[in-house]
Amino acid sequence: MRILKVNENTVRIFISFSELSARNISLADFFQRSERTEQFFWEIIGKAREEVNFNLDQPFWIQATVASDDEFVITVIKQDEQIEAEINHIIQNNFNDKKSTPKVSVKTANSDWVYVFSDFEDVLNCLSLIPDVPQLSSALYKYEQEYFLSLGKMTSSRKRKIMEAILDEYGEAILLSDIFLKEHGETIISENAISKLKKIVEDKTVI
Template sequence: MRVEKIAKNKIRIFVSYEDLASRGIERDEMFQNGKKVQELFWDMMEVAYAEVGFEMIGPIAVEAFTMPSEGVVIIVTQVPSLPVPGSLSELTDEPEMERDPYDSFVFSFADFEDVVRVGKALAQIEDLDCRLYVYRKTYHVFFPDDSLSERVYDTVWSILHEYGELVNVTRAMLDEYGTLVSEHALDMLRTFFEL
């Protein structure tokens, strides 16, 4: 088991298939809420606190996905608590605008190595296309709204969240103020990095 702190409120935990086997957990059991998996989770939280000082306070979000040859990657994020309004007058009847999950989106990456890691993790997904930009000294990957099928959406979203951060930047802003590195970023990464 390996723990990395990737943000103030976010950690990444790598659990190898050997770690799972040593605890008597089968691969398919990992995504169920059994007693062994709960014990593993609390052990991971203890290790995270001891190694990187990640203290679980308040609500958390947990994302888990498998990497075929490596094991399971678990992202744990502390979610900020929602403020409780002081009075009913602070509540509004106006509905919030919700983002359609299949709209286009942009993820930002601090360094190019993270972009390569994403490319490697996404290499097996067919017909996936994205554009790579440099904008404000960080790498931005733009996925058009028609690039993801419903079948692969959750997998892609989890991988992107592992290495990067969803940002509120439009393609128009990237085209205007950023530098286009590649119109077909995954093809470029496959060519140069043998993914």
């Protein structure tokens, strides 16, 4: 395990696949945030605190990327206060009495991002809160009775973080590719899924 402190808000932790195997943790287990993997995560954060003085004392985001055939890298980023204020504003205005707690968000840094939802109503409720991003590609799939929203790359990290916060309220980010969903799942909406689903929500509201 190697730890690199990029700045006061960001640290990169390089972990070999053999280290995961020694703990009986698969890469899939890690991205699903099981109890065992969460314990491992906080253990490595403890090492980061000891070795490079990185204190995780505020909400944060995680980006996970396969670095080579032998290891992957976890980038931990403390959440910017201004973005946090915007996120809280969105949540408070739309969830009324529901109290929001900071969530760990697992995303791949250099590929599309995919969210899984337990039912279609959760998808609609979530997307009703997401702002329009015309240039963002999106598709909706169904696989094993769950719904998967695939989103393309975004040029604005600010908008992406706000969208992630809303998506995390209803769904869960997973490490899954568009290719897998196309081959093994059912394609519900192949393109412009967000705008089409938001239209469904609007029509329901009018009714």
